[in-house]
Amino acid sequence: MTVAARRDLLRWLALTTATAVAWGDGSREVRAQATPAAPAGSDRKRFAERALAMRRAAEAGGDQPYGAVVVIDGRIVAEAPSRVVDRRDPTAHAEMEAIRDACARLGTRSLAGAELYGSARACPMCEAAAYWAGVGRMFHGADGTDAGSPRLGSC
Numbered sequence: 001m002t003v004a005a006r007r008d009l010l011r012w013l014a015l016t017t018a019t020a021v022a023w024g025d026g027s028r029e030v031r032a033q034a035t036p037a038a039p040a041g042s043d044r045k046r047f048a049e050r051a052l053a054m055r056r057a058a059e060a061g062g063d064q065p066y067g068a069v070v071v072i073d074g075r076i077v078a079e080a081p082s083r084v085v086d087r088r089d090p091t092a093h094a095e096m097e098a099i100r101d102a103c104a105r106l107g108t109r110s111l112a113g114a115e116l117y118g119s120a121r122a123c124p125m126c127e128a129a130a131y132w133a134g135v136g137r138m139f140h141g142a143d144g145t146d147a148g149s150p151r152l153g154s155c
Helices: 003-015 041-060 094-106 124-133
Strands: 019-022 028-031 067-072 075-081 115-118 137-140 145-148
Touching: 041 067, 041 075, 041 094, 041 115, 041 137, 067 094, 075 094, 094 115, 094 124
Parallel strands: 115 137
Antiparallel strands: 019 028, 067 075, 067 115, 137 145
8 A cells, every 4th residue: 555545544534533522611522423334235244254264263273263354445454363362362352453453554543434343243342442443333243243333331
């Protein structure tokens, strides 16, 4: 990806996240912008199948049976199997690893507007990570069930 293309992608991603509004009394309010629509069924199925392939890779490597992919503009930008056992790291869930990989590849901490596909529904920790990364929508399972926008709950 060229520097200009990456800059344009990051600018687009920044515009699709929440907007902060500052009030005269010094308080701030964050207003979420519209979440992008869910992708077409065939694309959703293809990305879900790739998350399942990551799950199979995790199982083959002796790890927990989970896999995830991050998609931006209809293109997989990162993917990962669970690495909890392999790395002896309780935070190395597939979703967390895919988010880390996407941020490293794009050179940013914002995945605003991205889609996260998991082989299973994300745990609260992974959903919180997706929320803080700005992921726009989450999907899970073999059929790519739409889980909506990530929410910040109790971890």
